[in-house]
Amino acid sequence: MTGETSAMPGTDLAGYLTRYPNEIAFGDEEPATVLDRCHTPDFTLTNDGVRLDRERLLGHVRPARKNATSVRVEVHDAVTDGDRVAARYTLTAVMRRGQVVATEVFRRLSGPGTRLDIRSRYDERHDEIALVITNRGTARVDVTVTDRYSSRTTRLSLRPGATATRGWWVSRTRGWYDLVVTVHSEPGFEYRYAGT
Numbered sequence: 001m002t003g004e005t006s007a008m009p010g011t012d013l014a015g016y017l018t019r020y021p022n023e024i025a026f027g028d029e030e031p032a033t034v035l036d037r038c039h040t041p042d043f044t045l046t047n048d049g050v051r052l053d054r055e056r057l058l059g060h061v062r063p064a065r066k067n068a069t070s071v072r073v074e075v076h077d078a079v080t081d082g083d084r085v086a087a088r089y090t091l092t093a094v095m096r097r098g099q100v101v102a103t104e105v106f107r108r109l110s111g112p113g114t115r116l117d118i119r120s121r122y123d124e125r126h127d128e129i130a131l132v133i134t135n136r137g138t139a140r141v142d143v144t145v146t147d148r149y150s151s152r153t154t155r156l157s158l159r160p161g162a163t164a165t166r167g168w169w170v171s172r173t174r175g176w177y178d179l180v181v182t183v184h185s186e187p188g189f190e191y192r193y194a195g196t
Contacts, residue, residue: 066096071092072093077089104120120193127175141185142185
């Protein structure tokens with residue numbers, strides 16, 4: 001990692017998403033130095049409903065440096081528009097005992113407008129795909145999820161800080177899914193999760 005510097009979210013989002021986790025977990029610099037170079041002092045990250053400020057995030061990184069052997073990020077989509085950025089990516093970590101942890105993430109960061117965290121997860125045992133949607137904004141958000149295979153819609157009204165999880169069985173479509181998330185108050189917002 002020596003000689004490389006993190007790309008910044010607003011200028012090279014895909015570069016930031018792929019380099020930052022490796023730099024903070026395995027780089028030669030102290031994690032605090034990497035974090036401060038890439039984020040403002042008031043930066044917070046919410047993961048599985050737990051809000052991490054700078055100190056808590058650094059506390060989370062220290063054990064990762066001891067327990068993880070590698071981290072890989074595959075960026076599926078990355079978009080910047082002025083001071084707003086959005087990305088969908090898979091972060092895969094290999095732990096010392098061989099456990100592999102893969103998380104697919106959708107993040108929409110900074111700027112005005114709707115602030116949603118949307119994550120997907122697949123339950124192989126129940127053959128179900130689920131979306132976990134959290135409102136990170138300061139106003140209530142009305143969200144619609146459309147299953148494009150069945151044309152059925154699911155409507156959610158999320159107050160600030162609220163999280164909702166909804167699942168769809170994919171056995172009837174032989175494992176295929178095509179879900180589109182839209183926001184009533186922001187016609188330009190669309191998140192699509194499709195595949196098999």
